[in-house]
Amino acid sequence: MARLAAVLRALARAMGRDQKSLQSVVGNNFFIVSALLLQQAGTFIYLIIGLVLLFPLSTDPLRKIPASRLALWPLEARERRLLRVVSPWVNPMTWIIAGLALWAGRGKITLGLWALAAGLVVAGFVLSDLPFAPLNAVWRRIPQFPTALNHLIRKNLREMLATLDFYCALILSLMTLAVRAFGPPIPKEAFLALSVLVVLALSSYAQCLFGLDGRGGLSRYHLLPLRGWQILAAKDAAFLVIVIPLLLPVATLAGFGAALVALAIGHEPSVHRYRAQARWRFSSGASVMLGIGQAAVMAMTAAGISLTSVWFLVPCVLAWWISLWISGQIIDREAAW
């Protein structure tokens, strides 16, 4: 039993550290703007964030031990079985679902709601135990681009798809699409607000474009015979390839302008204030003030395009291009960027 207790303690420590990395949501623009500006009206956004967070929160704690290491440990068969049964209780989500079951038993929440929550947690648990292979198959199907930067853009797309930010934006976009298809008519202003929200969900990533490349990736960028602006353009291309389809159900042009200014503002912190990011977590921006500023400029830009003219896009493109050039120069100049 002492061996099992030691393994469970290590597991709880690893699980705690892993769940701390979910705190990156606090530095995410989607959360910051909801918490500071929308407050009670942001409940809708909290629900989306909560839904997206449920999956990484529900992972199987036993995954934290490499399978080869677990197999090598001198545990008896009885201890291994016990470990399988007890380890899910290291995850707080298991206790929450158990607590909700008690509530459901007392009639405080409906059985259906409990079943939904439990189903999502179980799905997250089971999915986390699946091998990475199915995802690899999807990753390989990322389209090709007719440029020398093709594989860089594809890599950047894969990185973006491995952040939770994308899934928040996807939920918003799909919900708008569903309302457009089956719901009552929505005023034009609502689409404008939704387009800003879609870009807002992805805007923190624009502040840490190199966060998922790791040290190896950064040194490779320095070895490739490419200009700094080309490296950044490959990042931006991937960002826009993801944003534009998500904006199709909302105010597309207004959102496109907002995406360009999000990138323009995000270039400088991306190259000057490097922040490593984790996969399957929310991107964390450079600072709260920058996040609020970025969100404000994005909202003004989208409103400008929507309420005045599509020509408002011209200064957006110009701002993006200037920012791309200046930050590209920083990459060229600073070997240790």
Place this chain on the structure above:
Amino acid sequence: MDSLSFSVAPGAICAFLGPNGAGKSTTVKMLTGLLAPTSGAVEVCGLNPTAKPLELKRQIGVLPEDLGLFDDLTVEEHLLLTGAVYGVEKHVARERTAQLLHALSLEHGRHTFAAACSHGMRKKTAFAMALLPNPRVLFLDEPFEAIDPVTSKIMRDLLESVARRGITVFLTSHMLSVVEQIATQLVMIRKGRIVWDSPISELPQALEQHYFDLVEAPVVEELEWLGSPQS
């Protein structure tokens, strides 16, 4: 690094040796333009890496210390990316990619993402990336560590072959037995200073002994608890 001064002739295989932390990787970084020297001058292929970084990058192939791979690209995609950004024609890049994958026994793992590759596969991928653009100089930071003996032999043969064709090879390694077989020039450093620089033919004794004498003598400590009754 302190008062480091050496030159390597075209077509030479120069082994840069020293203990961990002696400054081998720092030197490679300075030679490849990843790190600017605080003083002194570096010249590779007649180019200053700080003044003409892009021109230099087009002429060299590098296997960096951290291998410089992207987790989200497959082995084959890394090679195709290299071909595209070095301006190698598409069909030539595909041909060279196929040859390199075959030569380095990477064919079976060509569609494996770098994040899922073994260390040996990652090293071979980075080595293939260094060769693909047909560079004038190859910089290899610990190329023989953590690879199987067959691949090590293939890499050695490849390096000897490219050196015969005039490509200069500059490598760092701790595998003295391998270095002794292929190097034509030896540079040894200790605490950032050169302690030996000569053609390998001028070594006064076996490389390992010379290294122990000049760079670092091994000190073996007895771990007396090993082999005692288990507790």
